[in-house]
Amino acid sequence: MLKLYYHPATISFAVQVALEDAGATSEGEFVDFRTNAQRTPEFLAINPKSRVPALITDRGVLTETPAIMEYIARTHPAANLAPLDDPFAMAEINAFNIYLCSTVHVAMAHRYRGYRWADDPEAIKAMTAKSPEVVADCFRVIEAEYFRGPFVMGDAYTICDPYLYVLSGWLDRDGIDRTQFPKVDAHFHMMRERPTVKKVMADWGM
Amino acid sequence: MLKLYYHPATISFAVQVALEDAGATSEGEFVDFRTNAQRTPEFLAINPKSRVPALITDRGVLTETPAIMEYIARTHPAANLAPLDDPFAMAEINAFNIYLCSTVHVAMAHRYRGYRWADDPEAIKAMTAKSPEVVADCFRVIEAEYFRGPFVMGDAYTICDPYLYVLSGWLDRDGIDRTQFPKVDAHFHMMRERPTVKKVMADWGM
Numbered sequence: 001m002l003k004l005y006y007h008p009a010t011i012s013f014a015v016q017v018a019l020e021d022a023g024a025t026s027e028g029e030f031v032d033f034r035t036n037a038q039r040t041p042e043f044l045a046i047n048p049k050s051r052v053p054a055l056i057t058d059r060g061v062l063t064e065t066p067a068i069m070e071y072i073a074r075t076h077p078a079a080n081l082a083p084l085d086d087p088f089a090m091a092e093i094n095a096f097n098i099y100l101c102s103t104v105h106v107a108m109a110h111r112y113r114g115y116r117w118a119d120d121p122e123a124i125k126a127m128t129a130k131s132p133e134v135v136a137d138c139f140r141v142i143e144a145e146y147f148r149g150p151f152v153m154g155d156a157y158t159i160c161d162p163y164l165y166v167l168s169g170w171l172d173r174d175g176i177d178r179t180q181f182p183k184v185d186a187h188f189h190m191m192r193e194r195p196t197v198k199k200v201m202a203d204w205g206m
Numbered sequence: 207m208l209k210l211y212y213h214p215a216t217i218s219f220a221v222q223v224a225l226e227d228a229g230a231t232s233e234g235e236f237v238d239f240r241t242n243a244q245r246t247p248e249f250l251a252i253n254p255k256s257r258v259p260a261l262i263t264d265r266g267v268l269t270e271t272p273a274i275m276e277y278i279a280r281t282h283p284a285a286n287l288a289p290l291d292d293p294f295a296m297a298e299i300n301a302f303n304i305y306l307c308s309t310v311h312v313a314m315a316h317r318y319r320g321y322r323w324a325d326d327p328e329a330i331k332a333m334t335a336k337s338p339e340v341v342a343d344c345f346r347v348i349e350a351e352y353f354r355g356p357f358v359m360g361d362a363y364t365i366c367d368p369y370l371y372v373l374s375g376w377l378d379r380d381g382i383d384r385t386q387f388p389k390v391d392a393h394f395h396m397m398r399e400r401p402t403v404k405k406v407m408a409d410w411g412m
Contacts, residue, residue, distance in 0.1 A: 048351040049305070059294040064301040064308070066272075071297035087280040088265040094273035094300075099255070102270070102308035110323045117316045117323070117340060123332035126324040134323060145254040 002026035003056040005046060007033055008204040011065050011105065012053035016204070017162035018069055020196035022076035028203075066097035069159040081159050093153060096146055096160045104142075104167055107134040111174055132176050139171070143181040150190065165191040208232035209262040211252060213239055214410040217271050217311065218259035222410070223368035224275055226402035228282035234409075272303035275365040287365050299359060302352055302366045310348075310373055313340040317380055338382050345377070349387040356396065371397040 004019065006012035006028055019026050031037045031052050038050050047054040047063050055062045055071070062068050070090070073082040083089040109116070111131035114124035142164070146152070152160035168188045171178045178185045191197055200206075210225065212218035212234055225232050237243045237258050244256045253260040253269050261268045261277070268274050276296070279288040289295040315322070317337035320330035348370070352358070358366035374394045377384045384391045397403055406412075 048347050049309070057294060060298075062294070062297050062301060064304040067297045067300035067304055070300060071293055074293040074296070087277055088263060088268070090280070091268050091273045091277035092266075094276060095268060095270040098270040098273055098304060098307060101304060102312065103255070106308065106312055107323070117313070118329065118332040118336050120329070120332040123324065123326070123329035126326040126329035130324050141254050 003029060005029045005031050005043070005052050005054040005056070006204075007031050007052050008206050010052050011163070011166055013200060013204070014162040014166045015053045015055065015065060015068050015072070016200045017165075017194075017196050018072045018081065018159055020199055021081055021157075021162070022072050022079040024072065024076060064101070065163065066094055066101050069097055069163065070094060073159050081157070083156075083158075089153075093158055093160055096152060097163050099138075099146075100163050100167055104135065104138045107131060107138055108167070108170060108174065110134070132174055135171070135174060136176050136180075139168070139176070139181045139184060143184055147183045147187070149183050150187065152187070161187070161191060162197070165197065209235060211235045211237050211249070211258050211260040211262070212410075213237050213258050214412050216258050217369070217372055219406060219410075220368040220372045221259045221261065221271060221274050221278070222406045223371075223400075223402050224278045224287065224365055226405055227287055227363075227368070228278050228285040230278065230282060270307070271369065272300055272307050275303055275369065276300060279365050287363070289362075289364075295359075299364055299366055302358060303369050305344075305352075306369050306373055310341065310344045313337060313344055314373070314376060314380065316340070338380055341377070341380060342382050342386075345374070345382070345387050345390060349390050353389045353393070355389050356393065358393070367393070367397060368403070371403065 002024055004012065004016060004026055006016060031043060037043055044050060046061055049063060053065060053068060055068050062071055074084055077084055082093055108131065110127040114127035118124055148154040151157050152164055165188060168178060168184050178188060208230055210218065210222060210232055212222060237249060243249055250256060252267055255269060259271060259274060261274050268277055280290055283290055288299055314337065316333040320333035324330055354360040357363050358370055371394060374384060374390050384394060
């Protein structure tokens, strides 16, 4: 059985939604950041990178959200979460999710976790200050260039949708007005009503 | 025919090596950063994210190196660049490349491109100063936890190998002694002798 190491306030939410969308049988293991559970020897043996999500499979551990999302889609083909037999369309999907991972999420992390990249408290403050501008630039690109609608890739729901939903849901927290990106905003409200999203929120006490 | 927008000093080198490994027919288009060619309207119409690599296919443009690498492997199955029919092994490969993209390459970018995440010149200096420590931490994880040898994933050469080769080749430039990571260092020297790597270096005047 699959087991997801997660924290509700992280991108692991997107993975749990994809597991629900896939109809996968899985269990969850909460990683409590308040006690630094992600830095214990037990967790580092699971993910040496000290992050969630980490998905335990019968073959071993998988990390990195875009890779996990493609894995869920490929191992649950009946759920139609991606155009599995079309290498170009799959590459577009992966490129979108990898942009979220390597650029958008990273830009957001500079607001809260600047200590990863500088020691000077003033430098960390400077990153926090600039983060909303950088994140908004990313969402301008998504809105204008990549979002097709009503779902990210057009008419079909894919593994891009829960990923974008989680990051666009964090805009409020970061003081960025989501309504300046009308397509992304409409997507957020549509996603919030999906049964699988509601189920994960209920299951995780959100 | 495929067309790769590239700059030799960027991760687009890894993509060109994969194209050579695949036996793909492609042409290259140099993007001259000295003239800010990546910010021209012409290039932004190709990649609104203003980055290389960008791979033009007969279906459209692909971006994000890990997605491009999987696309090359899947569209050239005879080249055996990845275990295409094994979702778990593919997810491990993608997770490795996505870690390089979203964490290792990002950590390196803080040495040269801190302006992406802060405006204060002192903050940018603080990022430059910390970058080698952050990058070295990443390579410690790769060396201890993920590198199987002699290739990244073990006995088989995959799309992880040119990607790691390019980033490990940048360690010298960043003042990080690669020999502290003996497996990664041996991989670098082995990769440098591969005909496809030599061909790209010769073709690109490196």
